[in-house]
Amino acid sequence: MKRRTLLTTTAAATAMALSFGSAALAEAEVTAGFIYIGPPGDGGWTYEHDQARQKMEAHFDGKVKTVYQENVPESADAERAITQMALSGADIIFTTSFGYMDPTNAVAAKFPNVKFEHATGYKREHPNVTTYSARFYEGRAIQGHIAGKMTKTNKIGYIASIPIPEVIRGINSAYIHAKRVNPDVEFSIVWLYTWFDPAKEADAARALIENGADVVLQHTDSTAPQAAAQEAGGVITFGQASDMYDYAPMPRVSSIIDDWAPYYIERVQAVIDGTWESQDTWDGIGKGMVGIGEITDAVPADVKAEALAMKDALASGEYHAFTGPINKADGTAWLAEGETASDGDLLGMNFYVEGITAEVPN
Amino acid sequence: MISLEKRQQPSQVITAITPLIAVALTMIVGGILFSFYGADPVESIRVIFWDPMFNQQFAGFTRPQLLVKAGPLILIAIGLSIGFRAGIWNIGAEGQYIVGAICGAGAGLAFYPSESPLIFPLMILCGALGGLAWAMIPAFLKVRFGTNEILVSLMLVYVAQNILISVSTGLLRNPEGMGFPGSRNFKQWDAAHNAEIIANTGMHWGVVAAFIAVIGAYVMMARHIQGFNIRLSGEAPRAARFAGVNPGRVVFLCLGLAGLLAGLAGLFEVTGPAGQVSGQFNAGYGFTAIIVAFLGRLHPIGILLAGLLMALTYIGGELAQLMLGLPGAAIQLFQGMLLFFLLATDVFTNYRLRFGKREVLS
Numbered sequence: 001m002k003r004r005t006l007l008t009t010t011a012a013a014t015a016m017a018l019s020f021g022s023a024a025l026a027e028a029e030v031t032a033g034f035i036y037i038g039p040p041g042d043g044g045w046t047y048e049h050d051q052a053r054q055k056m057e058a059h060f061d062g063k064v065k066t067v068y069q070e071n072v073p074e075s076a077d078a079e080r081a082i083t084q085m086a087l088s089g090a091d092i093i094f095t096t097s098f099g100y101m102d103p104t105n106a107v108a109a110k111f112p113n114v115k116f117e118h119a120t121g122y123k124r125e126h127p128n129v130t131t132y133s134a135r136f137y138e139g140r141a142i143q144g145h146i147a148g149k150m151t152k153t154n155k156i157g158y159i160a161s162i163p164i165p166e167v168i169r170g171i172n173s174a175y176i177h178a179k180r181v182n183p184d185v186e187f188s189i190v191w192l193y194t195w196f197d198p199a200k201e202a203d204a205a206r207a208l209i210e211n212g213a214d215v216v217l218q219h220t221d222s223t224a225p226q227a228a229a230q231e232a233g234g235v236i237t238f239g240q241a242s243d244m245y246d247y248a249p250m251p252r253v254s255s256i257i258d259d260w261a262p263y264y265i266e267r268v269q270a271v272i273d274g275t276w277e278s279q280d281t282w283d284g285i286g287k288g289m290v291g292i293g294e295i296t297d298a299v300p301a302d303v304k305a306e307a308l309a310m311k312d313a314l315a316s317g318e319y320h321a322f323t324g325p326i327n328k329a330d331g332t333a334w335l336a337e338g339e340t341a342s343d344g345d346l347l348g349m350n351f352y353v354e355g356i357t358a359e360v361p362n
Numbered sequence: 363m364i365s366l367e368k369r370q371q372p373s374q375v376i377t378a379i380t381p382l383i384a385v386a387l388t389m390i391v392g393g394i395l396f397s398f399y400g401a402d403p404v405e406s407i408r409v410i411f412w413d414p415m416f417n418q419q420f421a422g423f424t425r426p427q428l429l430v431k432a433g434p435l436i437l438i439a440i441g442l443s444i445g446f447r448a449g450i451w452n453i454g455a456e457g458q459y460i461v462g463a464i465c466g467a468g469a470g471l472a473f474y475p476s477e478s479p480l481i482f483p484l485m486i487l488c489g490a491l492g493g494l495a496w497a498m499i500p501a502f503l504k505v506r507f508g509t510n511e512i513l514v515s516l517m518l519v520y521v522a523q524n525i526l527i528s529v530s531t532g533l534l535r536n537p538e539g540m541g542f543p544g545s546r547n548f549k550q551w552d553a554a555h556n557a558e559i560i561a562n563t564g565m566h567w568g569v570v571a572a573f574i575a576v577i578g579a580y581v582m583m584a585r586h587i588q589g590f591n592i593r594l595s596g597e598a599p600r601a602a603r604f605a606g607v608n609p610g611r612v613v614f615l616c617l618g619l620a621g622l623l624a625g626l627a628g629l630f631e632v633t634g635p636a637g638q639v640s641g642q643f644n645a646g647y648g649f650t651a652i653i654v655a656f657l658g659r660l661h662p663i664g665i666l667l668a669g670l671l672m673a674l675t676y677i678g679g680e681l682a683q684l685m686l687g688l689p690g691a692a693i694q695l696f697q698g699m700l701l702f703f704l705l706a707t708d709v710f711t712n713y714r715l716r717f718g719k720r721e722v723l724s
Binding site: 067069070071075076077079080084085088162193347349350361 | 527681
């Protein structure tokens with residue numbers, strides 16, 4: 001609300017709206033822009049980015065102004081939205097979906113003085129582009145453990161979004177840890193090819209539940225699968241990207257929470273200080289970028305204790321979620337006994353681990 | 363009492379001015395809607411309709427973008443309007459657009475990394491043929507088996523979307539893309555890049571094709587015997603048959619033209635503004651074009667103007683989100699209003715308002 005009134009008064013002051021950004025800039029030192037794939041009200045991915053935006057704005061107490069655009073498709077529209085944001089006077093722009101990767105780099109070439117931060121991609125083609133992501137797979141390991149212990153039908157449903165390494169990594173991590181505690185466990189994976197589509201997400205959840213799954217994991221942004229699981233009853237889920245605590249204690253028994261606020265504060269501070277540099281950040285539970293939401297009483301105390309122990313081990317680095325022996329689905333060896341996966345292998349992961357019977361879409 | 367009275371002849375004047383009335387009503391009601399969000403109504407309407415063209419800070423970028431956004435809409439809408447005039451309801455332009463893009467892009471990628479000047483013409487040809495072939499399916503089924511082209515063409519959109527997902531994660535996937543879905547980026551391959559013909563004008567080959575299509579459609583519908591046959595088939599099917607017009611041929615012609623133009627639009631979009639084949643590049647142009655065709659009164663010049671207006675509301679809507687903090691959903695509602703008011707005011711083409719007492723027959 002504060003941002004709106006600020007803008008409208010600025011607008012009224014410069015009657016013909018000759019110079020929006022620069023007029024606003026006189027009041028705030030830095031303008032930070034955000035491009036969202038969904039609406040901030042999705043309750044998941046975009047919600048957390050928007051929460052972090054607000055926390056960051058509050059942290060700087062008037063020194064930083066933020067703008068955002070929601071529901072930006074990963075098409076030619078993205079490039080225009082980012083360009084308009086740069087033209088409007090943003091000093092740093094966070095593009096918060098994988099599909100903005102090429103558009104972000106294309107716009108960065110045209111605005112060398114604007115800093116660009118692309119979430120979950122790998123391309124840094126210009127010195128003013130940074131990439132950042134979180135090690136969500138660490139949270140998936142804990143999910144997998146709880147899921148494997150809790151399932152009675154031994155069928156776990158997985159609502160997957162777009163087949164990029166990040167999503168495949170999550171599936172593998174959850175599977176490995178479910179299988180370790182429950183050798184009979186089976187994964188059914190449904191690909192939706194979208195990040196945010198509540199109707200499709202709910203349909204997928206219902207289909208999985210009808211096929212006997214009593215655990216539904218999701219890598220999509222809305223709370224629709226949670227609602228579908230609640231309706232079905234006797235099914236457990238995990239909050240994705242956000243706590244989704246509205247669905248606790250059942251079906252949501254825990255969650256993976258993305259906490260972007262410290263990162264956003266750090267990066268905007270770097271812009272203010274003039275120390276911003278292109279880099280690649282990939283932090284996990286240890287640095288607090290990935291949080292594990294409260295494990296509810298629906299989970300037996302011993303399972304909860306094991307899960308929390310795993311969380312601590314992951315946070316301290318004592319345990320790596322991909323520790324051998326692990327074979328690929330085609331039977332070839334990947335990691336030897338005790339060997340841990342390299343970041344390079346994880347970043348380009350496009351195979352399932354042994355035991356998953358489906359095939360990676362290609 | 364106010365009552366509606368049927369006109370003896372549809373009013374030509376009303377037909378011409380209803381789009382203007384609809385735009386005016388949309389501005390008024392839209393302004394009221396935006397004021398509920400705390401934005402100044404006059405200000406927000408100005409940002410949407412004026413700033414994309416004349417704002418000093420943005421217009422240099424957004425004015426060319428109007429052409430980029432309007433180009434495919436106009437190209438597809440022209441093809442659709444011809445069919446609509448004949449009473450052939452092709453709802454599946456989105457699918458024809460996707461298949462055109464896949465075929466054209468695929469034909470080009472087969473020769474990567476050749477820099478031959480023949481590549482781009484070949485891609486255009488394959489794009490057009492791809493769209494044409496996809497539209498021939500409902501045409502053939504309609505002529506041979508009497509199926510409903512609305513259903514068949516619409517269902518084929520979903521088939522096309524699944525093919526798109528399949529090729530962007532498989533056949534056309536960028537081998538150097540680290541396992542991520544999406545084809546090579548055409549912007550980084552000069553021989554296949556649909557670049558701007560004159561820099562910073564937004565004029566790419568797709569926009570040129572749209573202008574040619576407008577002129578071609580105008581000449582055909584006003585001067586050519588095929589245009590007459592098409593109009594006759596729509597307005598008086600029996601008379602058309604007596605006049606020796608082959609209804610099957612009209613179906614093939616109308617759907618074929620629409621598919622061809624939609625396929626071209628897809629190819630120009632994927633090699634230009636979008637840059638790569640990915641599961642999300644299509645952004646719904648094929649559906650929006652239906653609105654454009656009706657907003658333009660199925661008349662080529664009307665469609666040209668309607669396409670530009672539609673592009674204006676898109677880009678202006680983005681600016682309103684960015685500068686005034688209006689939610690994306692409010693902008694979509696605003697665009698929906700435009701069509702709603704157009705249809706509502708349409709009543710007055712065939713009816714007039716009558717004030718005073720209704721005559722009571724005793």
